[in-house]
Amino acid sequence: MQLMTNPNERASAEDLELLDRYWRAANYLSVGQIYLLDNPLLKEPLKPEHIKPRLLGHWGTTPGLNFIYAHLNRAICIYDLNAIYVCGPGHGGPGMVANTYLEGTYAEVYPDITRDADGLRKLFRQFSFPGGIPSHAAPETPGSIHEGGELGYALVHAYGAAFDNPDLVVACVIGDGEAETGPLAASWHSNKFLSPVHDGAVLPILHLNGYKIANPTILGRMTDEEIRDLFRGYGHEPLFVEGDDPHVMHRLMADALDVALSSIRSIQQGARNQTTSFHRPRWPVIVLRSPKGWTGPKEIDGLKVEGFWRAHQVPVTNPRGNPDHLKLLEQWMRSYGPEKLFDANGGLVPELQRLAPTGNRRMGANPHANGGLLKHELKLPDFRSYAVDFPSPGGTVAEATRELGRFLRDVVKLNADARNFRIMGPDETSSNRLDAVFEATDRIWMEGIEPYDVHLARDGRVMEVLSEHLCQGWLEGYLLTGRHGFFSCYEAFIHIVDSMFNQHAKWLKVSRALPWRRPIASLNYLLTSHVWRQDHNGFSHQDPGFIDLVTNKKADIVRVYLPPDANTLLWVADHCLRTYDRINVIVAGKQPFPQWLSMREAITHCEAGIGIWTWAGTEAPNAEPDVVMACAGDVPTLETLAAVDLLRKALPDLKIRVVNVVDLMTLQPKEQHPHGLSDRDFDSLFTRDKPVIFAYHGYPYLIHRLTYSRTNHGGMHVRGYAEEGTTTTPFDMVVLNQLDRFHLAIEAIERVPGLGIAAAHVKQKLRDALIEHSRYVREHGEDMPQIRDWIWPNSAGGTTPRQTGD
Incomplete structure (x- = not known):
């Protein structure tokens, strides 16, 4: 005033x-x-x-x-x-x-x-x-x-x-x-x-x-x-x-x-x-x-x-x-x-x-009240400079959101004078491994500040309050008046703002058709502490269903990204911060995880949104595979690759194709979503008639919904969250929902014509491994060493990926 x-x-x-x-x-x-x-x-x-x-x-x-x-x-x-x-x-x-x-x-x-x-x-x-x-x-x-x-x-x-x-x-x-x-x-x-x-x-x-x-x-x-x-x-x-x-x-x-x-x-x-x-x-x-x-x-x-x-x-x-x-x-x-x-x-x-x-x-x-008139583009650092280097797929372990925190730290720095970027979250910036932002700013706090408090200031760019409603509402008001922002939240509790998301999506849908309404910056969600790594908090914290809600909205408004590692997350975050009139949902874990792609590979993969990981499969060039092992999400990617490892060792003649999905909307037909694949491109990835074992981050039905009109939809066999969970070990969480490497490998064997009987001994070994897992975790309270310490077999000098709790 x-x-x-x-x-x-x-x-x-x-x-x-x-x-x-x-x-x-x-x-x-x-x-x-x-x-x-x-x-x-x-x-x-x-x-x-x-x-x-x-x-x-x-x-x-x-x-x-x-x-x-x-x-x-x-x-x-x-x-x-x-x-x-x-x-x-x-x-x-x-x-x-x-x-x-x-x-x-x-x-x-x-x-x-x-x-x-x-x-x-x-x-x-x-x-x-x-x-x-x-x-x-x-x-x-x-x-x-x-x-x-x-x-x-x-x-x-x-x-x-x-x-x-x-x-x-x-x-x-x-x-x-x-x-x-x-x-x-x-x-x-x-x-x-x-x-x-x-x-x-x-x-x-x-x-x-x-x-x-x-x-x-x-x-x-x-x-x-x-x-x-x-x-x-x-x-x-x-x-x-x-x-x-x-x-x-x-x-x-x-x-x-x-x-x-x-x-x-x-x-x-x-x-x-x-x-x-x-x-x-x-x-x-x-x-x-x-x-x-x-x-x-x-x-x-x-x-x-x-x-x-x-x-x-x-x-x-x-x-x-x-x-x-x-x-x-x-x-x-x-x-x-x-x-x-x-x-x-x-x-x-x-x-x-x-x-x-x-x-x-x-x-x-x-x-x-028409914030696009006032919007200025964010100054963004080169996300490539934050790349996680590694000698080969799976050869390095990193925390994806911690790497993202360094990128966001410098977004804050570059836009400090413009005062047009804020980070919102319900008391979880540190918990979600975005701590690096506190090297550039503090949390805004107008109440009393004690000498022993940390990262509280009268002029912070991070806004934390234990109310998802307030975080969402503050960010909506901030965006609608011409600024930019980022909202990180535990995945299960983003449901608290379901109705607010609905209203904002409707607002964007209508305003995009009004020439006098100028475009505003996109609403960007980072959902972390996700369903597969809430083993320590238990069943109440395990729900990936926000994605289902998001995909109900008009195709031109919503985007859903499931980056499998830190380098892909960096590309996705940079991309989302450059967009306007969208709602971008990014789902990424915060725990130490194997890194699969170099930055150059990550850029190529993310620009396409979906692709074949030739280094992981065993199919011959220019030949169709026997089975497609598809994955979307960091934990499903890990379990899919571990399943492929089991199959490669037990059945070396099995021709396997590995397809990873970063942009979930690529699964929809091109006629339904701007990012969707044409039928021809979809068939070239998933084949027209071969079995597809799809390991998905959320509820399996969504993949069927997105692909129902595809030629090979009948061959899609999706595993994801089946509403099974408790306070248990990380690997036991995926076993409870049959998304683990053993169940994925068994399904591949059963779905490939003629392989079920020939590989009966392999299936038995996999079932025995599940029994041994169940016995071990209930006796020792942690996952078996061969699960905790698994690395991709071609990794060169990689460190051990530890799957710890919060």
Whole structure:
């Protein structure tokens, strides 16, 4: 926020009267969007044919949203604020559309929605109508960075937008229904991560209208004293604005905003001038209590509406078929005095138009709400310089994510001045072996710091809080306002943000079709501490299903990468950080593991996304194999190669092809995904009729789903996580799910025609090995030495790959 000068005096009565009329104009447009097909200015009495046949939308929260928007406009004009509006109440779309239309942004973005009677007709008709726009503050709504279709995330998005935006004020309206959700309750702690020196400000406005869709709200029934105590405990100073008389409420709201913005200015000036020793500030929060459905019908059919849950959606339910309802709707709309708000052509009268900010100061036109306008490319180091060298496949052991940490450390360094890159994670940066980033930055922390604390600072680029919801929401807000980031998480617990991922994917899908929405940086997940190496934490930590959720989304949005070693992980991370308008999911283990490819080989392999590892197979050149051993994921790759080793030794005449998959989406047909293989290329890798033993990181069904239309789908025999797990040894985890080398080798023998009987003695030895494994781990509590110490037989001077716990 730019440093403000206080206005010469409080808002005058004349100013507030104009503000009230502007608010009424927004309310009128909001009601019109819900109800009208035609007759937008009520030039004639309402008729049934003027009414939409299906009434969709939500009125109850809208007048409060319009009230806030109008007052923020006043503050922007007085203080020259750089501000955006985050609309938390789920179905506040009518208000957001109405206000961006009144300020002129909507017609600029959608030139066919002109600022006249014809434009109003189109504005009304399109709302919640086939071929039109949703009832939420969706991507189609100028000024929005928050999809209103799901509750709980408005405040965390607002803070994500404020980080590293020192001149920005993010006004965030939280509905009292939304305030009941767990993520929103945790989001109040975001102020502990907001630097008054380097970041902007979030002004939460808790809008308590008392009711959800059919019940009272918890915060709406709490007393002012309880609300004050609650928010002071959260670190805020509440300012109360409450009542139902518009004239009184305008005065209260104008004064509250003046006080709140003055407080923000004082906090930021003091911190930036370093005039006082640091203490975490108490930021303002406005608590607005106003009736649900304010200014709408008081009663309908003898039942209470305003100030009650009946105002939540469409209060007048049947104006098309009920003459009394039609009359009531017309009275309601005429109560706003449209003839005093709009001129004969349907334009907003000049004295009201002057109340709106201009240019990019309009909240609908602020470039922070269209973050691609502000996005600058990241400066990235050469990932090749972090390569893990080794003499031959399997000859070196490394921790893939530890190598990645060195790369991310230098990403932080290179972008330190731009302040446009942050790393998010739920208290797991060190646990996930990304420690090297702390050579370049610390964790941001605005609470007290003890002398014995490590890597805590007032200006860190790493954000850790034990809430996946907050990490995801902060990053989404950060990306949507033009910056870049990276989110690492234990694989099993990324499911906590399933619904948030869904909403962000939907946002990207829609925004990519809007020419005026500029591309934003991709949301990049690193899922580590994954299912196969959660043997120490047990069954509750073992779940690879996030990939299944991701692959349900539109093909042009999602990417899933399963790098088998450190060099492939480095390529994948560099690639993902360069992309935009995508959601990239990277799954990689953090434990010491054999390294399979040189950096040069890794680049070639990753650029293709899939390939034959000729050094691992035994097939003759230009000849088809007897069996394809395929793998996707680091542990499946290790077990596949160990199985191949067993087969090569026991059955030297067996022709084996090894196929490794890095980019999971290559398995889909080219017609379904941009990275998909053509049928011809797929057949050239997997053959048209030979058995394929596919060792996969996640649930096996996904591979069948991705390949169901392929010629050789019937030959695909997939092994993966079968929902078997416990606290056990690393190798016992793969045995429990029959993904281990012995089961893979047995399956290969059984699937190759004619081999099952001839190699019966080999199968018996493999089964005996499984029995010996089971006996050994239950006696010794660790895996057998021949399992722990296995290396690829052609490794030259390699160190021993130890598969230890966390």
